[in-house]
Amino acid sequence: MTQTAKLSRKSFFQNFLSxxxxxxxxxxxxxxxILLPPGVASEENFLQLCNECYQxxxxxxxxxxxxxxxxxxxxxxxxxxVAHEQPCYLCSDFPCIAACESGALQLEHSGSLNGVAKxxxxxxxxxxGLFCRACVNACPLMDEALxxxxxxxxxxxxxxxxxxxxxxxxxxxxxxxxKITFKA
Amino acid sequence: xxxxxxEFIKTTAAAAAAASIGTTLLPGGVKPLFAENxxxxxxxxxxxxxxxxxxxxxxxNGKVAAIRGDKFNTINKGHLCVKGFYLHxxxxxxxxxxxxMIKKNGKFEKVSWDEALNFVAKKFNEIRKAHGPDALAFYGxxxxxxxxxxxxxxxxxGCIGTNNMEGNPRLxxxxxxxxxxxxxxxxxxxGTYEDIEQAEMFMLIGTNTAEAHPIVFERIVRHKMKNxxxxxxxxxxxxxxxxxxxxxxxxPKPGWDLAILHAMARIxxxxxxxxxxxxxxxxxxxxxxKNLTYEQYKQFLEKFTPEYASKVSGVPVEDIxxxxxxxxxxxxxxxxxxxxxxxxxxxxxxxxxxxxxxLLTGKIGKPGCDSFSLTGQPNACGGVxxxxxxxxxxxxxxxxxxxxxxxxxxxxxxxxxSNIQPKPGKHTVAxxxxxNKGEIKGIYIMCTNPAQSLPNASKYxxxxxxxxxxxxxxxxxxxxxxxADVVLPAAFWAEKEGVYGCTERRSQYMPKxxxxxxxxxxxxxxxxxxxxxxxxxxxxxxxxxxxDIWNEYISLTKGRDLDLSGATYRRLKxxxxxxWPVPSEDHPGTYKRYVKGDPIFDELSEEKxxxxxxxxxxxxxxxxxxxARPDKGPEEPTDEEFPFALSTGRVLEHWHTLTMTGTVPExxxxxxxxxxxxxxxxxxxxxIANKDQVIVETRRGQLKIEARVINRPKKGTLFIPWxxxxxxxxxxxxxxxxPGSKEPEYKVCAARIRKA
Ligand code: SF4
Ligand code: SF4
Ligand code: SF4
Numbered sequence: 001m002t003q004t005a006k007l008s009r010k011s012f013f014q015n016f017l018s019x020x021x022x023x024x025x026x027x028x029x030x031x032x033x034i035l036l037p038p039g040v041a042s043e044e045n046f047l048q049l050c051n052e053c054y055q056x057x058x059x060x061x062x063x064x065x066x067x068x069x070x071x072x073x074x075x076x077x078x079x080x081x082v083a084h085e086q087p088c089y090l091c092s093d094f095p096c097i098a099a100c101e102s103g104a105l106q107l108e109h110s111g112s113l114n115g116v117a118k119x120x121x122x123x124x125x126x127x128x129g130l131f132c133r134a135c136v137n138a139c140p141l142m143d144e145a146l147x148x149x150x151x152x153x154x155x156x157x158x159x160x161x162x163x164x165x166x167x168x169x170x171x172x173x174x175x176x177x178x179k180i181t182f183k184a
Numbered sequence: 185x186x187x188x189x190x191e192f193i194k195t196t197a198a199a200a201a202a203a204s205i206g207t208t209l210l211p212g213g214v215k216p217l218f219a220e221n222x223x224x225x226x227x228x229x230x231x232x233x234x235x236x237x238x239x240x241x242x243x244x245n246g247k248v249a250a251i252r253g254d255k256f257n258t259i260n261k262g263h264l265c266v267k268g269f270y271l272h273x274x275x276x277x278x279x280x281x282x283x284x285m286i287k288k289n290g291k292f293e294k295v296s297w298d299e300a301l302n303f304v305a306k307k308f309n310e311i312r313k314a315h316g317p318d319a320l321a322f323y324g325x326x327x328x329x330x331x332x333x334x335x336x337x338x339x340x341x342g343c344i345g346t347n348n349m350e351g352n353p354r355l356x357x358x359x360x361x362x363x364x365x366x367x368x369x370x371x372x373x374x375g376t377y378e379d380i381e382q383a384e385m386f387m388l389i390g391t392n393t394a395e396a397h398p399i400v401f402e403r404i405v406r407h408k409m410k411n412x413x414x415x416x417x418x419x420x421x422x423x424x425x426x427x428x429x430x431x432x433x434x435x436p437k438p439g440w441d442l443a444i445l446h447a448m449a450r451i452x453x454x455x456x457x458x459x460x461x462x463x464x465x466x467x468x469x470x471x472x473x474k475n476l477t478y479e480q481y482k483q484f485l486e487k488f489t490p491e492y493a494s495k496v497s498g499v500p501v502e503d504i505x506x507x508x509x510x511x512x513x514x515x516x517x518x519x520x521x522x523x524x525x526x527x528x529x530x531x532x533x534x535x536x537x538x539x540x541x542x543l544l545t546g547k548i549g550k551p552g553c554d555s556f557s558l559t560g561q562p563n564a565c566g567g568v569x570x571x572x573x574x575x576x577x578x579x580x581x582x583x584x585x586x587x588x589x590x591x592x593x594x595x596x597x598x599x600x601x602s603n604i605q606p607k608p609g610k611h612t613v614a615x616x617x618x619x620n621k622g623e624i625k626g627i628y629i630m631c632t633n634p635a636q637s638l639p640n641a642s643k644y645x646x647x648x649x650x651x652x653x654x655x656x657x658x659x660x661x662x663x664x665x666x667x668a669d670v671v672l673p674a675a676f677w678a679e680k681e682g683v684y685g686c687t688e689r690r691s692q693y694m695p696k697x698x699x700x701x702x703x704x705x706x707x708x709x710x711x712x713x714x715x716x717x718x719x720x721x722x723x724x725x726x727x728x729x730x731x732d733i734w735n736e737y738i739s740l741t742k743g744r745d746l747d748l749s750g751a752t753y754r755r756l757k758x759x760x761x762x763x764w765p766v767p768s769e770d771h772p773g774t775y776k777r778y779v780k781g782d783p784i785f786d787e788l789s790e791e792k793x794x795x796x797x798x799x800x801x802x803x804x805x806x807x808x809x810x811x812a813r814p815d816k817g818p819e820e821p822t823d824e825e826f827p828f829a830l831s832t833g834r835v836l837e838h839w840h841t842l843t844m845t846g847t848v849p850e851x852x853x854x855x856x857x858x859x860x861x862x863x864x865x866x867x868x869x870x871x872i873a874n875k876d877q878v879i880v881e882t883r884r885g886q887l888k889i890e891a892r893v894i895n896r897p898k899k900g901t902l903f904i905p906w907x908x909x910x911x912x913x914x915x916x917x918x919x920x921x922x923p924g925s926k927e928p929e930y931k932v933c934a935a936r937i938r939k940a
Contacts, residue, residue: 092873131265131398134837134854148428152405172266172854
């Protein structure tokens with residue numbers, strides 16, 4: 001288990017080598033997605049306001065927030081969530097937001113994170129004829145954000161999905177077949 | 185791990201692609217998909233649930249590298265659930281037990297096979313001599329092969345001479361056995377999976393089919409997709425993934441559903457949905473004491489108005505009426521149930537009441553009609569129900585009480601008939617109770633983990649601690665090996681050959697494709713060698729191969745209702761299993777019992793059948809029984825002190841006590857730990873938030889566990905998946921059992937919950 005986690009963490013960060021310079025210059029779908037803690041108004045806003053005090057990192061009871069350590073990443077030094085390792089459980093009292101003094105994280109934007117789940121249908125076991133629904137069963141908004149459609153396959157409702165990443169975390173593929181990525 | 189990571193990803197993706205449905209790449213196809221990988225594929229059966237899916241084991245360079253669904257297997261037609269898909273990883277789990285060990289001064293020490301077996305033989309013989317044969321016991325498993333259970337049966341009942349020979353199917357299927365025996369006179373369903381695609385209506389009661397029998401569910405889903413008129417009625421106290429297909433869901437308070445079934449029967453008769461001709465020809469009525477007339481049965485039902493049933497169960501009156509009409513109006517109907525019905529102090533009765541509906545409407549014996557019990561374990565039907573692996577049974581649906589049966593079996597076993605006691609031995613709960621009391625002093629546990637899986641588990645640790653315990657297992661440690669004095673490494677699935685018999689009476693062959701890991705040996709041969717060392721050389725030395733054992737077993741089925749004479753290894757190796765009765769090698773097996781096409785029915789004389797198209801030959805005059813059973817509630821109803829009804833159950837991704845699925849990182853990640861499901865309203869009232877640590881408490885114990893606040897359990901009920909040793913749900917469950925089937929009431933007890 002730990003072995004797996006380590007490997008995938010490494011490969012996750014390797015993805016960042018194709019680095020991103022300027023958010024505005026690169027089309028969203030060309031850069032890698034970074035999942036931010038809840039309460040972010042917009043990525044630009046977050047980049048401006050977050051003063052890297054790491055209070056959110058310290059306060060998260062689920063150890064969901066880590067710090068981006070990829071030097072040429074736009075989010076270098078900023079708190080982030082690697083859902084594959086530990087997702088956000090959207091605590092009802094949002095200790096992360098409560099701890100944030102800079103205003104980078106705000107309660108009024110806590111309804112969802114900055115991403116949405118997407119299923120890689122080429123790799124998802126269910127789309128390949130196996131009976132799997134680990135992601136649906138894991139989703140806190142099961143049957144709403146993530147549901148089994150009439151064809152018996154998992155499907156995301158982007159309107160309802162909060163981007164918490166629990167599905168990505170619990171997908172039963174070694175490399176998750178469902179991932180949090182850019183909102184459309 | 186047997187494969188490198190890259191290779192794994194490649195094979196997973198490829199196998200996944202191969203398993204895809206509706207493409208030309210259906211698995212098991214003629215064209216090998218992994219030509220470049222020179223993978224060799226072997227036809228086998230999934231190790232896990234009672235569905236009995238056919239798998240292909242992919243072997244490369246002497247290692248099992250992938251599993252895929254067998255397209256030609258009629259059960260799963262290439263599909264698998266995620267457990268089956270990851271089977272290959274379990275073979276190479278780090279927790280595989282690879283050498284015998286004896287506990288010396290409180291610590292396990294590696295020993296030779298000779299030392300281990302001599303030690304066990306000596307201890308067992310000492311106990312037997314000093315305290316008699318009934319001071320010894322065997323506790324087996326619905327996951328053991330038929331051959332393995334057969335050997336244990338012979339050693340304990342036939343040679344040692346004790347009927348203290350049980351297995352964990354007592355904890356899961358015994359009530360279904362009792363139900364079939366009392367309703368039809370013979371165990372196991374009349375129909376098969378083939379009925380699914382012909383049914384117009386399904387009643388799923390006490391089953392979370394989507395998670396516990398995924399591929400059966402998959403078949404129901406597909407059938408409904410193609411035929412939107414198919415109606416599905418669910419009766420279950422909890423909303424589950426099975427609800428995906430529900431047309432109507434009744435949520436009874438746990439343990440209070442008997443009145444609903446009676447109320448449905450009453451409506452069915454009153455509104456003219458009963459098949460009066462069928463009833464006249466094929467049915468008799470009984471209550472717990474005497475025979476009834478149809479009129480008297482109707483009288484009995486008068487109490488069960490929908491209003492009464494609604495009051496008892498908490499289900500709205502209109503829903504009960506709707507459910508009854510749904511069942512009555514459908515031309516064909518199939519009911520399916522599993523632990524929610526069986527694991528009850530009135531499990532046999534609940535089984536009877538389901539079958540009543542089929543008998544009253546004549547929805548039995550026809551395509552698309554059956555009262556179909558879903559078996560939990562892969563070989564609970566084959567090895568234990570058919571093989572006779574319970575304390576009152578002998579092989580091939582025989583019972584110890586019957587002198588003729590004892591004689592027939594003793595003859596084949598080559599033992600004096602006096603060896604086999606006429607009195608049933610101790611059933612599971614009684615057996616572990618006797619271990620606690622010291623009446624049983626030595627026990628051999630094979631392929632199961634009772635220290636975790638018994639109800640009210642911690643109560644029974646005392647006996648396991650104090651008495652001489654031998655555990656034959658493929659994995660180490662387990663909750664039970666902790667208490668063992670000797671552990672014996674058992675060959676795992678794919679490292680041994682043998683037969684599994686699944687839910688639909690189908691026996692399927694599993695090949696040996698690998699040598700056992702380390703010094704592990706096949707359970708059947710461990711038992712054989714133990715028998716020889718205990719002094720039963722003549723009785724055991726003749727078994728040289730798995731086929732020897734199988735042949736002897738099927739010779740005992742000759743002429744019985746489960747005739748497997750035609751299911752020889754030669755045939756089973758080629759075919760995707762055979763459904764009994766299969767009386768000869770040229771017989772195709774039986775789709776449906778009690779009707780034309782069933783060789784036993786076909787052979788009945790015309791004067792017996794009197795022109796009837798269905799004849800329940802297990803009962804006098806071939807008439808099945810509609811039972812007027814009282815509507816008793818659970819043993820431990822909720823009260824002020826313990827206001828919640830607690831149920832336990834499974835999740836899709838895990839199996840029983842995690843000895844297998846717990847070794848697969850992907851499955852662990854899918855469901856990493858236990859939780860207690862609580863309804864949002866209840867949670868709010870108690871100030872419990874999602875993921876809070878809570879204490880769940882019953883009269884037997886308490887458990888600290890994470891709360892999952894979710895709209896699945898009804899208000900007033902709690903649910904805990906029972907797989908984890910760390911969060912052992914069976915500390916809480918009740919060990920009260922059904923007086924008929926002796927199956928404990930895992931599914932209902934009273935509990936309370938608070939924030940930790
Ligand atoms: S909402 Fe809770 S789990 Fe999510 S990041 Fe904030 S503190 Fe962590
Ligand atoms: S858990 Fe992963 S593999 Fe399984 S259905 Fe969801 S996305 Fe597909
Ligand atoms: S449904 Fe049962 S038999 Fe089929 S693959 Fe899953 S666990 Fe195995």
